[in-house]
Amino acid sequence: MKVERIISIGFVVNPIAGMGGRVGLKGTDGVVEEAIRLGARPVAPERAEFFLKDLKAYIVSGKIKLVTVPGLMGECEAERVGIDFNVLPLQRKDKTIAEDTKAAVKMLISGKYRVDLIVFVGGDGTARDVLDALSSDVDEAIVLGVPSGVKMYSGVFAVSPSEAAEVVKAFVDGEADVAEMEVVDVDEESFRKGRLEIHLYGYLKVPYLPLRIQGTKTPSPETIDERENQKAIARFVIENMKPDSTYILGPGTTVKAVTDLLGVKKTLLGVDLYWNGQLIPDVNEKIILETVKDWKDAWIIISPIGGQGIIFGRGNQQISPEVIKNVRKEHILILATKNKIRRLKGSLRVDTGDREVDNLLKGRIKVITDYREWRILKIE
């Protein structure tokens, strides 16, 4: 039996998104000419095609009706994949600007098309354009980003084009959940100058693959939203922070959620120090060892990095074996969302480069997984 529900998807590609990355520019917004001069080639069209290929079966079978934008903003990509689609009656352009994305989104959400889902290919800048274009309709639209930018800090993106396709399929099958995700963007100017100033621009409703728990005795079939989970963890961490203690903060969004809530700006990829409302960004081992005076009141807050669950030794080498020894295991707070825990399959890893410290860390540890929730995990 064929399921006859048809989902209409508006598909918008920002063809210049991501061009800056390979030529060392941090984002293309406003500097396209320079990017092209430096030899940048478009990456978005290719990513758009990957996404469409993975979705092809659903489009061919008629479950999805695709509405896209003339030229490189979707039409060309869809043509190359060989699928049916409709095109918005907009001018075809060779050079696109933010306004083109906005115009397309506005039309897709308007009465005539009123698509069920908008999928865009781009980066944080594109996400902002989508958000702007939706303006008062923002509560009614559901949006998903296919990552193709240089900066993709917003929560609206799937991890990859193929995961985006999985999410869309689940959405079509009625198996995805929808949550509000942040649209953030880094201040372009300062970013290119090496400073990271992330602004929150708003929220979009985004479909995602839920972690399904249908508990008979679960208050309700519960789904776990990553961002909400991070905020919950952050709230709990802050409740337990002590004045006059020094906190060595590892990289990543989960730890960053803590500083966001504290109202200080943490580097996303660096290690920072926090003490009594002040943050020293991007510290190295030397600065940590020099700055921390009272090790008795020093804490490390980290979250596992990547799918292997490595907590020390990858991306946070600034927190050296000596630092760890000084802080001691009891003062290490590990934060991990439930989604992350699920991928870890029950254990964490360390690889500090110092056998003695690795052994010191091994055994079991309490990991913060939610507001006032801990979980015992093994460190191997």
Added chain:
Amino acid sequence: MGEFRQARWFEPLIFSIGSSGRRGYSIPSIRDTDRSALRDIPENLRRRRLPDLPEVSEVEVVKHFTRLSQMNFGVDNGLYPLGSCTMKYNPKMNDAVASLDEVRWIHPFQPEETLQGMLEVMYKLDLWLCEITGMHKFSLQPAAGANGECTGILIIRAYHQMHDELKKRREIIVPDSAHGTNPASASMGGFEVVTVPSDDSGCIDIEALKEAVSPRTAGLMLTNPNTLGIFEERIREIEEIIHDAGGLLYYDGANMNAILGKARPGDMGFDIVHLNLHKTFSTPHGGGGPGAGPVGVKEHLKDFLPVPLVEYDGKKYYLNYNVPHSIGKVKGFYCNFDVIVRAFAYILTVGAEGLKSISEISVLNANYLASKISCIRGFEIPYGKGKPRKHEFVASCSGLKSETRVSAKNVAKRLLDYGIHAPTIYFPPIVDEALMIEPTESASIEELDEFVKVMEAISKEAYENPEKVLSAPHNTSVGPIDEVKASHPRTLCLSWRMYKRKFMKE
């Protein structure tokens, strides 16, 4: 093995039927008093516009809801192997006694001497539940399992408060296979939750538990057998670890059906117990309630129970409000008495011997089914290989999913097509593509064999013609439901009023 057909009425909302001026209720004459009394009520306190309720005759109301009932599925319709819900048969005699005037037409604040029957039932049920669980006193007040859990958590709070340790003891430990309400109840009671993983045998990882306890431990919540249907063999060790750390042990009685007359939580060392009368003790679940979640405690916690307790002075039964450290009240009045009286009737009819048979057969049924399901292609029963299950078991169809795309949800939906209610799915979270199956003692061997045949057929379909399974259910009152649309902000519709505003705009 035939497919089934559920009634498929096109039944509109009650608001869309009827006609102006109709009604289904005859108003008693009020000649004895003066209807103009309404005029005494000042204009600004009176309702200005009548509520937009349906205007329907009794005939229409009865037809409407009768048709709706035919589009519903209860334990009287067929097998209902919903794991951890103990969907056993609900004896009709129990409904009959719950319908007596002496149950329906009594007011909770009547003088005790006019409520001796109710108090006697409550008192005796309390005694019997004590005997069954090995506890010393029960409160029948909680209206549901979760309400009972809250009660237990409040008792743990009050206990540590009295010992001046509440500030320090902030943590409740739960295993990762726990019912979802356990952490929710702990957090509702203001505690932090520490989750302890299960080991390969499907039981609590004792080493991890040792790591989890500390002077911050307030207590442990555990169900035994656990949600995998496996008995926590090292329960005495667990008990020692928690008690040595100064914590209390809470027993979630949702799975009590497995061990009636075989073992008692009190003997395992638990301090607090809740039972679900709407599971183990056969009271009907009513589409979601009412239930009853009585809480029992050991002697040392008796003075913390909610008020009032029911006592007997040798001559009469009475309500005792004089409970020194009582946590107060957890719901209005004393209990859902219509539920209590059914459980009372159940124990009275089955007795000790019957309770034991119930556990034996429910466990036998589960193991019989498990042995057959584990042989079906695409299914396996993870954790504790070779261990007997208790009243339920958890199968995983992750093999089926990776080979055919057919998920636990699809299997569940396809089962409906055969007139079998789906098991609990995706629970416990430690099992991928989980199907949690609890046949209860009410299932006959014929029904169990039928269930196996249907599962085999679904597996075969999944490998040969997956579309049929993927697009299930086909034979229920409605086909697959658009749950995304249901929660989608644009189409969210939670009442007739919202419907009118969103979809009936001119």
Added chain:
Amino acid sequence: MHDQYIPNDTEEIRKKMMDAIGIKEIDELFSDISEEIRLKRDLNLPNPLSELEAKREIEKVLKKNLTVKEMTCFLGAGAWPHHVPAAVDYISSRSEFLTSYTPYQPEISQGILQSLFEYQSMICELLDMDVANCSMYGWPSSLGEAARMAARVTRRNEFLVPHYISRDKLMVLKNYAEPAGIRIIEVNQSLRNGQIDMEDLKRKVSNRTSGVYVENPSYLGFLIESPEEIAEVVHDAGGLFLVGVDPISLGVLRPPGDYGADIAIGEGQPLGNYMNGGSLLGIFACRGEDYLIRQMPGRIIGMTTTLDGKRQAFCMVLQTREQHIRRHRATSNICTNEALYALRAAVYMALLGPRGFQELGEIIISRTRFLIEKLSQINGVRVPFFDAHHFKEFTVNFDGSSKPLREINRRLLEKGIIGGKDLTSEFPELGQTSLYCVTEMHTLQEIESLCESLKEALEA
């Protein structure tokens, strides 16, 4: 006797099944329960009875209850006698409803889902609110959950309640509130007319106030005369206005949505449910704003369609709410609720319709006035204690008589009458006062016989 409930409990089938799984003794399945904790004796319970014997035995025990049908009872205070139409019993005893679980599989559970959606919808119409959940354990539990919800929505932790609410309800409220760090503050009410002391209210409302709760009709039966003023005070301070109601009053009295309630709760027992010695149905509703809906506890049924878009269908919705709730450290753990009572309420509300509610309300108001008038003719009786308008319940004070209330009630009982609820321990400041309730169930003769018996009791 139990065989009738356990089809496989015969020697033959036991053996067949044990053979199939390769065991010889049933106890092999329990071998993992260590000796130390195995129960080695039979449970000490009464011998099992046949259906006939059990029924006789239970009837014998229950006969020790005196029902409000056998006596005349003027008790209310949270559970009230109202007529239950036979159609309600008929529908709720249909076993497709009665014996089903929470509708986790919506496709096979459309009946209860649609019924509960209709319950929610009719509650909304009656209360003039936009959204209702499909039940809580009772009014007191609804109040507890409402206080937590107000704290989540406003992120504030002072919750104001009127002085004259049931002490039992207050106990339940505290158990919900205290672990969440919510402070309960009582607002004074006038001893003369029961109205909220606006000066006291303004003093106590601040930017820490999560919400102000009032009941209308109040616990003691009087009506709140200017609820808008209270709403204004709390709204100006950024808090929520919460109102508790007796739904049976809403055919004639203004609904809470009409005077600014953000959350409305109440007791649904009067809607087609027996008192059952205190079984309750918690009503819980709120306005339709997204930020409120997302914080609403309990299960909510939504209307949608099938995937093919061809049929209207129903399912439980907004299940991701729990996560939002968790974040603000005030999870609600409610699962099993009072669905069957809600179904009964749905049938009841459909039967009554708008005019049924109106006429029933009128009857109750006129009975209330009639009884007040009758009682006020008796020497030594001050009725009502509060100089206000009343619905269904009112206070009767006996300070003017030499007899203590206890004795008066005892004498009434001798005549087969259960007088009003004794309020002396709940509210000592009211003196010898009791709370009387009168509904469409009370006949003229019953009212007159009460008055006569009271006269006798006071004169004796």
